[in-house]
Amino acid sequence: MGKPTFYITTPIYYPSDKLHIGHAYTTVAADAIARYKRQRGYDVMFLTGSDEHGQKIQRIAEEKGVSPKEYVDGIVAGFKKLWQLLHITNDDFIRTTEERHTRSVQKIFQALYDRGDIYKSEYEGWYCVPCETFWTERQVAEGNTCPDCGRPVELVKEESYFFRLSKYADRWFKFIEENPDFIQPASRRNEMISFVKSGLEDLCVSRTTFNWGIPVPMDPKHVIYVWIDALSNYITALGYGSEDESKYHRYWPADLHLVGKEIVRFHTIIWPIMLMALGLPLPKKVFGHGWLILESGKMSKSKGNVVDPVVLVDKYGVDAIRYYLLREISFGADGYYSEEALIRRINADLANDLGNLLHRTLTMIEKYCSGVVPEPGPAEAIDGELQAVAAAVPREVEETMEKLEISNALAAIWKLVGRANKYIDETTPWLLAKDEATRPRLQTVLYNLAEALRIIGILLVPYLPTVPEKIWKQLGLGEGVREVPWEEAEQWGGLVPGTRVQRGEPIFPRIDPEEALKADKEEKKVVEKVETGGERISIDEFARLDLRVVEVLAAERVEKSRKLLKLQVALGEEKRQVVAGIARYVEPEELVGKKLVLVANLQPAKLMGIESDGMILAASDDEDNLALLTVDRDIASGAKIS
Ligand code: MSP
Numbered sequence: 001m002g003k004p005t006f007y008i009t010t011p012i013y014y015p016s017d018k019l020h021i022g023h024a025y026t027t028v029a030a031d032a033i034a035r036y037k038r039q040r041g042y043d044v045m046f047l048t049g050s051d052e053h054g055q056k057i058q059r060i061a062e063e064k065g066v067s068p069k070e071y072v073d074g075i076v077a078g079f080k081k082l083w084q085l086l087h088i089t090n091d092d093f094i095r096t097t098e099e100r101h102t103r104s105v106q107k108i109f110q111a112l113y114d115r116g117d118i119y120k121s122e123y124e125g126w127y128c129v130p131c132e133t134f135w136t137e138r139q140v141a142e143g144n145t146c147p148d149c150g151r152p153v154e155l156v157k158e159e160s161y162f163f164r165l166s167k168y169a170d171r172w173f174k175f176i177e178e179n180p181d182f183i184q185p186a187s188r189r190n191e192m193i194s195f196v197k198s199g200l201e202d203l204c205v206s207r208t209t210f211n212w213g214i215p216v217p218m219d220p221k222h223v224i225y226v227w228i229d230a231l232s233n234y235i236t237a238l239g240y241g242s243e244d245e246s247k248y249h250r251y252w253p254a255d256l257h258l259v260g261k262e263i264v265r266f267h268t269i270i271w272p273i274m275l276m277a278l279g280l281p282l283p284k285k286v287f288g289h290g291w292l293i294l295e296s297g298k299m300s301k302s303k304g305n306v307v308d309p310v311v312l313v314d315k316y317g318v319d320a321i322r323y324y325l326l327r328e329i330s331f332g333a334d335g336y337y338s339e340e341a342l343i344r345r346i347n348a349d350l351a352n353d354l355g356n357l358l359h360r361t362l363t364m365i366e367k368y369c370s371g372v373v374p375e376p377g378p379a380e381a382i383d384g385e386l387q388a389v390a391a392a393v394p395r396e397v398e399e400t401m402e403k404l405e406i407s408n409a410l411a412a413i414w415k416l417v418g419r420a421n422k423y424i425d426e427t428t429p430w431l432l433a434k435d436e437a438t439r440p441r442l443q444t445v446l447y448n449l450a451e452a453l454r455i456i457g458i459l460l461v462p463y464l465p466t467v468p469e470k471i472w473k474q475l476g477l478g479e480g481v482r483e484v485p486w487e488e489a490e491q492w493g494g495l496v497p498g499t500r501v502q503r504g505e506p507i508f509p510r511i512d513p514e515e516a517l518k519a520d521k522e523e524k525k526v527v528e529k530v531e532t533g534g535e536r537i538s539i540d541e542f543a544r545l546d547l548r549v550v551e552v553l554a555a556e557r558v559e560k561s562r563k564l565l566k567l568q569v570a571l572g573e574e575k576r577q578v579v580a581g582i583a584r585y586v587e588p589e590e591l592v593g594k595k596l597v598l599v600a601n602l603q604p605a606k607l608m609g610i611e612s613d614g615m616i617l618a619a620s621d622d623e624d625n626l627a628l629l630t631v632d633r634d635i636a637s638g639a640k641i642s
Pocket of ligand 1: 010051260
């Protein structure tokens, strides 16, 4: 018998957005589950990818003056880098522009057509381009806006192919009834049932007004609707419809599609019905998790409130970020993101509880046992208490992970961390070390602490990518913790006395919140200052602004800031120092000699302790795109702008 299989997927991401911490959340959660299943002996297939077609992408590419393929290539390379940075262990990455995908999507479309489940007609209705979703008159929200995202919908009238969703409504209900766990959590299942009860209409599955998509095989002036294209990725990546379907036979049906709550509808209605129509087995479970939100609402580029995971990993490390995402938010519900809460978690759970447990234990083994794990001596009742927690925790991790309660699984592991810390306080090894008579007892205590840490190291493998190895290495157990079978966490006593420990640096240094948040707060001030309202002003109000041409004499980065540059500029005879939030977009050297536009009569301000006398103007249409305002011919510095 081979290993049992486990096929898990994330959604494939739209390349129109820079990925933010909310996207990272789905993928980190999927990665933790995939790693956990591998640890439990499964042959895991973990898939992620990119959803590259559709009107939205064609429009953005046109605006940028590049081809859609050129546009997506750059962004997808960034996705892959981010997943590496977060130590995501996906086994495959599917791009919907790859031939292995497009060819089989055409086969799927053709098969549905041949079975009579796709027919040609005319679509007249509403379409939300950002969500790539069709809406009926009845469904659109007030003021002709999208009921999902609130943005304006467009009226569409075109010849289209339709998929007979309505024909399958009864079979869908029957399936949902017979498989009560298919949609999780239960609240999302109820939402879907009401949605289908309110009436299932046939779905428009082709478009003719743009061409960035997979051509309909029997009518290539149409392109296939992007959701039909995208959902198919879960089987095209397995080679479905190709010469080699071995992976498809091995892994399909999927064990788990992990998706955000706003796309549960596509995954639990359209996708299962497509599979029913194709005569293929249905996935076992679709889990709709909640959103990571900021005080200002769901993170999205259009709101300008995105948090960049690359910046966070750079600042706090990958283990801390993953821990925070998995621990702080109860999986399934929405959760608030804040950097303050992240720092609190790092300091309390990681630096204080886990980091100190390791550091204290190893310091004592070095000090009292010459750096060698001692042979345990006599046991006492309190040892049994620690061992009982160590025995219960793997069971609790198992139970919670079965229900995808990732946060509770981590909380369970921290019970052992907490119990071991308490055990130190209760047994006071530093007192035991004072007396030769209590030395055997000291040996028991230190052995037990090191043994608890060995188990903690194994249990942490699915969640923290580098820390379990650090713990094992410091315990003198080498680097193989990721390959160790789960069962070794269930057995007390696996650590061999005589093992030489290798105490290293604390695995999580404490973060000073003041220091960590200072730079961000000051940078935010710069950004806030630049924000403008929609109100009209009078010419007199405008005249109050003293806008001047300045020449950049020198430019350098501001230490410890990712965004700020310090400029020395000439304003006629006068010299000024200005701090500008443009470091992510221009190199300081490029600026010297340039003529820019300065708001010269702003109140001076201090940014990160540096005096700034005026503000440089710049334009931005995207968080990755900033252009500095300049003049179109040479003109003396100090010239007034009006
Ligand atoms: N391309 C579609 C999925 C097609 S799957 C066949 C799509 N892409 S997306 O890039 O918009 O979103 C990908 C995933 O990121 C979704 O599961 C979505 O819920 C998740 N998230 C996007 N923002 C999020 C938060 N702020 N918080 C949590 N998850 C979020 O939808």
